Amino acid sequence: MAAYDLYGVKGLTILEAKLKVEESLKLSFDERESTYQGGVYYRFGSDESEKFLLKGNVDPFDGEAVEQKFSEYPVLLYVDMTVRSEEVRCLLSMEFCLLRHELYE
Structure with a gap:
């Protein structure tokens, strides 16, 4: 389960x-740059497997938070298609707060 x-x-x-x-x-x-992602962002992994995307929480088109429910967090890290969610959470637990966890088969 991912x-x-x-x-x-x-x-x-x-x-x-x-x-x-x-x-x-x-x-x-x-390091990458994209207007859609709000300028400079960082990526690791591929679309077919585990992927990490680190970006600012600002929509470049309206200046609002991309993740409105979590607007108090200026930096977001998306971890997609991971089978090691618990391990990643433990390794990041000092500074990073888990905001959402969804499982898919």
């Missing part, structure tokens, strides 16, 4: 959050 998790972080810039995730999970993000 999980789709959303984490939020306060008190860190997106670059600081990137470094924390890379250190905690032993991975290396690719």
Whole structure:
């Protein structure tokens, strides 16, 4: 069963959050830029398997929070199609708050 998790972080810039995730999970993000994603964002993984996406919580078109229910978190980390949700949560637990956890078969 794959999980789709959303984490939020306060008190860190997106670059600081990137470094924390890379250190905690032993991975290396690719820097990307997209108007749709709100400018610079970071990605690790592929569309066919586990994927991490780190971005700001600001919609570039209206300036509102992308995740309105979690507008107090300026930086978001999406963890998609993971089978190690609990492990990731434990490794990120110091600064990152699990905001949403959804399971799919």
